Amino acid sequence: MLAANGHSVIAPLRSTAYSGLRGQRVAELSKTAEIVYHCPLGAPRFLELVKSDAFDLFCHHASQTTDYRSPDFEALSATAENTFNLAAALRTMIERGLVGVVLTGSVFEPDEGAGNEPLRAFSPYGLSKALTWQYCRFLSETMGFSLGKFVVANPFGPFEEPRFCNYLVQSWLKGDAPSVRTPLYVRDNIHVDLLARAYARFCELVATTPAISRLNPSYYVESQGAFAERFARAMEPRLGISCPLKLIEQTEFTEPMVRINTNRVDGATFGWDEAAAWDAEADFYRNRGDYRERLA
Numbered sequence: 001m002l003a004a005n006g007h008s009v010i011a012p013l014r015s016t017a018y019s020g021l022r023g024q025r026v027a028e029l030s031k032t033a034e035i036v037y038h039c040p041l042g043a044p045r046f047l048e049l050v051k052s053d054a055f056d057l058f059c060h061h062a063s064q065t066t067d068y069r070s071p072d073f074e075a076l077s078a079t080a081e082n083t084f085n086l087a088a089a090l091r092t093m094i095e096r097g098l099v100g101v102v103l104t105g106s107v108f109e110p111d112e113g114a115g116n117e118p119l120r121a122f123s124p125y126g127l128s129k130a131l132t133w134q135y136c137r138f139l140s141e142t143m144g145f146s147l148g149k150f151v152v153a154n155p156f157g158p159f160e161e162p163r164f165c166n167y168l169v170q171s172w173l174k175g176d177a178p179s180v181r182t183p184l185y186v187r188d189n190i191h192v193d194l195l196a197r198a199y200a201r202f203c204e205l206v207a208t209t210p211a212i213s214r215l216n217p218s219y220y221v222e223s224q225g226a227f228a229e230r231f232a233r234a235m236e237p238r239l240g241i242s243c244p245l246k247l248i249e250q251t252e253f254t255e256p257m258v259r260i261n262t263n264r265v266d267g268a269t270f271g272w273d274e275a276a277a278w279d280a281e282a283d284f285y286r287n288r289g290d291y292r293e294r295l296a
Contacts, residue, residue, distance in 0.1 A: 001200035002059075003032035010053070012039035012046055014062070025159050042085030050089050054096040057207050060086075061104045063132065068125035078128035083135050090139060100146035100206040102199075103136050105129055107153040107188065107259055113216055115186075115258035122255060140212060148206035150199055151216040153261045157192030157277065158284035164224075168231060169239075169285050177244035183225025184250045188260040190219035191277040197270040218261035238282035 002009050011033040018026045029035060039045045041062060064078035090098065107113045108126035121127040133149060140147035156165045171178035198217045206213055220227055225247045232243040267274060 001196040002203060005200050005204070007200075007203075009033040010036060010049070010055075012036040012041075012049060014038070014040040021159065021162070028159070040084075041082070042089065047085065047089060047092070050092050050096075055093055055098055057100050057102060057203055058090070058093060058098060059102045059104075059203060060136070063104075063129065065125065069123060071124065073124040073128070075124040075128040075131065078125070079131040079135070082128065082132040086135070087139055087143075090143060090145065094143065094145060098145060100148065100209075101136060101140065102148040102150055102203050102206050103133060105133055105149045105151040107151055107216070107261055109133070109151075112151055113153070113188070113259055113261050115260060116256040119259075120256070122259070137212065146206050146210050146213070148202060148213040148215070150202050151214070151261060152195070153188035153190060153216075153218065155190055155192040155195050156281070158280050160192070160284075164228075165231060165281075168228065168243075168245075169235065172235070172239070172241055172243050173285075175242075177246050178228075179246045179248050180225050180228045181248045182250055182252060182255075183223055183228070183247045184257065185224045185255060186222065186258040186260065187224055187227070188218050188221050189227050190217060190265070191274070191281075193277055193280065194219060194265055194267055194270070194272050197272060198265050201270070216261035216263045217265045218263055219265055221260050234278040235282055235285075238279065239286060 009032065011029055013026065013035060016038045017023075026035065036045075036049055039049060041060075063082045067073055090101070105112065106126060106129045108122035109130040110121040110126065111119045112126075112130070113119065121130065136147060139145075160166065162170075168178050195217060198215065202213070202215045220230065222230070228245055228247070232245055236243040
């Protein structure tokens with residue numbers, strides 16, 4: 001979306017090659033951005049990259065997410081990785097014209113979004129994201145650059161990770177009725193293309209606003225059971241298969257009952273088409289081999 005809005009985007013990636021779903025994402029990314037492989041944050045290659053050109057905005061999206069749901073996730077080492085050599089890199093970029101940084105936050109962080117009080121961290125991962133934010137805010141206040149925090153809740157759409165929505169579709173393709181085991185949790189789900197539009201607009205705001213800004217984009221605020229039913233209603237006619245569900249009586253309450261974002265996104269503001277977004281989600285699964293095998 002940044003490229004579609006006329007911006008030049010350079011995307012430093014951690015690895016030298018990607019396969020599977022991530023390989024597909026990188027292939028799509030290469031159509032709109034200049035990719036720099038094997039260039040993790042703070043590494044020598046990254047520091048050389050920021051010396052090689054002038055950048056208006058640094059979009060800090062990458063963070064350590066390995067086993068992010070685990071209670072043994074190392075929050076402090078993840079924070080160190082998320083901020084490795086960041087001050088040095090930003091000093092170089094500021095000398096060459098940088099005006100702002102946009103940091104991707106998470107609704108899993110403490111004191112983020114809205115929901116059950118106290119707004120505790122979901123996990124050590126959420127804590128690492130909050131610590132990363134505090135460090136970036138410190139750098140903004142001491143180094144004088146604009147800073148934006150873009151808080152992500154639960155995006156879904158084409159090229160999504162094999163999590164909840166993928167589980168639903170794969171179950172339906174097998175002729176099964178998937179079980180929703182936590183139907184009472186109230187969460188905030190948003191189409192990824194709408195999220196991308198909000199992100200691109202926010203980046204442009206941060207680049208022209210000498211302050212600290214925040215955006216917590218929100219869309220479908222409802223129980224996970226209600227969202228599963230919404231997803232099933234959208235997919236059934238588009239995929240041409242039956243999409244039943246089993247809403248299990250919830251017995252697990254280890255997470256907050258309610259955690260949502262706070263800024264409702266108006267799709268019309270971006271010329272966004274909700275039906276087209278559902279079509280794209282269905283097309284993503286319809287173009288996969290397992291879907292064609294199911295119909296055969």
